[in-house]
Amino acid sequence: MSNASHNIDAQRLSFILNELRLPAIKVVWPDFTQRADKEGWPGARLLAAIAEHEMAERDRRRIERHLSDARLPAGKTLDSFAFDAVPMISRAQVTAMCSGDGWLEQGANLILFGPPGGGKSHLAAAIGLALIENGWRVLFARTSDLVQKLQVARRELALEAAITKLDKYHLLILDDLAYVAKDQAETSVLFELISARYERKSMLITANQPFGEWNRIFPDPAMTLAAVDRLVHHATIFEMNVESYRRRAAIQRQSKAGRPPTYATIKAVDEMSLRDNQPAQ
Numbered sequence: 056m057s058n059a060s061h062n063i064d065a066q067r068l069s070f071i072l073n074e075l076r077l078p079a080i081k082v083v084w085p086d087f088t089q090r091a092d093k094e095g096w097p098g099a100r101l102l103a104a105i106a107e108h109e110m111a112e113r114d115r116r117r118i119e120r121h122l123s124d125a126r127l128p129a130g131k132t133l134d135s136f137a138f139d140a141v142p143m144i145s146r147a148q149v150t151a152m153c154s155g156d157g158w159l160e161q162g163a164n165l166i167l168f169g170p171p172g173g174g175k176s177h178l179a180a181a182i183g184l185a186l187i188e189n190g191w192r193v194l195f196a197r198t199s200d201l202v203q204k205l206q207v208a209r210r211e212l213a214l215e216a217a218i219t220k221l222d223k224y225h226l227l228i229l230d231d232l233a234y235v236a237k238d239q240a241e242t243s244v245l246f247e248l249i250s251a252r253y254e255r256k257s258m259l260i261t262a263n264q265p266f267g268e269w270n271r272i273f274p275d276p277a278m279t280l281a282a283v284d285r286l287v288h289h290a291t292i293f294e295m296n297v298e299s300y301r302r303r304a305a306i307q308r309q310s311k312a313g314r315p316p317t318y319a320t321i322k323a324v325d326e327m328s329l330r331d332n333q334p335a336q
Contacts, residue, residue: 079112080105118188125193131180141174141297149178152291153185158257159225164286165259169295175261178295179228182259186226194221195228198245198260205244214244218251225257232262233272242273246282253285260286 065085072081084105091101133153138146152158152165165182167175183193208217221227252258264271266283273279 077109079109083108121187125195127180127183127195131177133181136177136181141295144293153182155186155189155191162255162257163289164257166290166292167261168265173295173297175295176230179259179261183228191225193226194224198229198232202241202245218248226259228259230261232260233264246278249282249285
């Protein structure tokens with residue numbers, strides 16, 4: 056450590072940095088000041104360097120908190136998503152949406168349709184992860200789980216407060232919409248959630264059924280129409296009508312389980328017989 060660093064009260068400085076809530080600077084200032092003394096940095100350069108380090112550490116800690124809070128399934132990233140298996144999805148379009156600019160600010164929605172196993176949940180989680188890394192707040196939830204929590208809030212006369220609490224998330228990901236029971240109590244709280252976020256906060260919904268079959272979710276046709284209307288008014292829709300990824304992977308694993316058996320054919324048997332009956336040379 057340089058003489059300049061020795062000439063200050065390190066304990067006092069540590070206390071001040073704690074009071075100012077600058078934990079990153081508290082850790083790195085001895086190294087930064089030593090380097091600044093050695094290389095002859097101007098004071099402004101040293102101040103800028105340690106301030107930028109503090110900002111970077113704050114961003115990193117904030118992203119860690121938001122990732123923990125988002126409850127995203129592990130391992131679901133854009134890099135691990137098989138875009139080649141879903142040719143109707145443009146990687147460039149998805150990447151552009153991951154900036155969040157425009158659509159999240161406007162409370163627009165994203166809806167992913169397709170049969171089970173087509174990668175909807177993976178893509179939804181990957182988009183959520185990328186958005187968090189870009190500074191947005193995201194919550195990932197199975198629709199049935201969140202609906203049950205909202206039902207409890209309704210019974211406790213706290214439904215409005217529970218829905219308002221979700222406003223801190225720029226994007227609410229509702230996975231597997233189709234698995235909500237066709238029950239008046241469940242679907243009514245789901246409809247209230249959709250209505251409350253309409254044109255204010257964004258939603259990303261994955262569903263197996265197209266809109267025409269949503270009467271299986273909402274028991275009332277009028278409620279079905281109103282829910283669909285609110286969701287699609289400002290929405291991007293991806294239709295992922297592909298073969299189940301899980302089924303395809305299972306078939307590939309099975310095909311690689313071992314060498315295919317060698318079968319004796321009539322031609323092969325005849326050739327072997329001819330060779331066996333030929334006199335020795």
